[in-house]
């Protein structure tokens with residue numbers, strides 16, 4: 001059973017958002033009630049892994065949290081000697097992720113690393129997944145990270161990049177932020193919880209436009225780019241080396 005997210009119901013002063021024990025405890029509920037299309041994206045990451053996971057290669061899950069994308073990949077990969085490396089720098093997430101993996105009976109090997117994705121080596125990768133993680137990396141460090149991912153991918157390898165996005169058109173930007181808040185209200189969050197969470201993630205989660213993502217990916221050397229899923233101000237992109 002997952003615990004219900006009531007973090008922003010309290011009247012405590014709003015502190016900057018961190019991935020601590022309190023967040024890790026309710027994370028599955030939080031992300032499902034906050035990110036439109038999250039379940040679909042997780043399922044399809046498994047489908048990408050089925051297609052892109054190659055024999056004797058590594059599939060990376062960068063910012064794995066509780067391991068939802070890792071589990072989806074693990075259940076779909078059939079290539080021999082294909083393994084998964086899942087990375088998160090939150091010890092609270094990693095220990096819960098370890099428990100989730102222990103309950104799963106699929107056999108693809110998973111190495112779990114408690115580390116900063118800016119520090120790890122990426123090599124011999126057939127698929128790299130960053131499902132709502134790049135948005136937490138300081139913008140000045142994003143291009144170097146994308147280049148490192150590109151360089152660590154095998155030719156023809158894929159990056160799946162999901163992000164909250166910003167719209168350059170101010171009317172659409174305001175519209176989609178508002179519709180996202182309605183989505184959260186429909187999922188049981190109050191207006192106060194929504195505005196307190198918004199204050200907490202300000203300057204922590206920094207969204208960029210699809211155009212910025214596309215040009216960064218192409219500049220890094222990826223040869224193909226597409227948005228394969230979008231709902232309001234949430235999108236998932238693929239880039240092929």
Ligand code: GEK
Pocket residue numbers: 019031062063064065066067068069087088089090093115116117118130131132133136137
């Ligand atoms: C999912 N992908 O369920 N190094 C490693 N991990 C990081 C870093 C970093 N520098 N910065 C943030 N994280 C998951 C959801 S959540 C998305 C990903 C969200 C980790 C952070 O600890 C958290 O677990 C994750 O990235 C982002 O498919 O909360 O909106």
